[in-house]
Amino acid sequence: MALLEVRGVGKTFGGLKALEGVDVDVQSNTFHGLIGPNGSGKSTLLKAIAGAHFASTGTITFDGGDITRATPYERARAGLSLKFQITAVLPSLSVYDNVLIVLQTRETVWSLVRSRTRGALHDQVMEALERFRLADHADTLAGELSHGQQQWLEIAMALAPRPKLLLLDEPTGGMSPEERRVTGELLEPIRQWCALVIVEHDLDFIKDICDHLTVLQQGQVLQSGTVEEIERSDKVQEVYTTRV
Template structure:
């Protein structure tokens, strides 16, 4: 297993946002994380990334315990995350946004003497092409459409060739056509990394993922294939009628 999570809980004072959640992710698997608003999906994702330390539980990546590891350590271990709200640098070009992401693991010496710029150029060009942004490389990121900014941030997350990509509602605010293109871009990542994706659009996610985990009020309601989740009466009662 690439990722093994057991008994993960997260509390904020008296509020329990996540309660004894389990998740197992195979190498190369695309996994959907769904549930009603406030069910703990984003909290779960942040605990995996190390942005929020869990109150209890255990997180293993490739068999190594990273439960208390910092977000930086997890990034070096191969975890990349794209949050729901974009966090690009709008005043910089698309290419420079990608270069910053690509160089984030470089040593200070390499950065000072720009030794890594040339080595990243071809890789950046390939990743931008994958997300239909090659022709926008010299444009300021701030002038991109909402969809293009979302794609740029996913491209930035992919710049480090992660083992595990975490996506928090990557289609939020996108048009129907942009959602379709986003799905195509992500499907083409099969074989390159594993993905955990938080999403409300069931039509979008069920055509993309291999398995799903359903959360409700901070607890895991169900795990299974897309077909198993769709036929689960508890999921239909708790999730589908409350979205």
């Protein structure tokens, strides 16, 4: 059984069909890319998986449980984490405290009241920061980081609770070529314990890090397969030649 199984998922907004009959499988410890022309439904599918909105039709199963109608909180507790396209760090707090707050949301109220969590969670916070080369900036205000570093911080925040699946929506947007390269290097080690679903317009980046790709067109799956299979596909090439 796949870690994530999307079956027949559709999403409508009024009279607009944003998704129709989408099937996607994501295996544990793999990186899976969602690609396609603008408006093909990539971010809509990611949000349906995360619970940012509910699928109109179909089912979504995660780690053996049906999460189709689960709240975002319930999905997070099950081991699913999401980073949206727009950076959402807290700029007036330190880099350290941004990660700490994420971890504190999983603690009991009693632990928080007795102020025990900061010391207990210190090692986890620093591990998350070290993973994304931010340990030296632990006391820096998040708003003072560069754009690329803020993106890394938000990914570190999403990974700090050790999810089973991370959803990333255009994580390299606005980054320099060097920052994009480093982002790929920083993400690679997490496949040892976390799967990844990523939406990204940088095809070179996504092909370099992903094991499998699903190509969407007008809200439907055009083709799924390995990176090599997608690169050899005539119908995928036609879509990117005529619409991208």
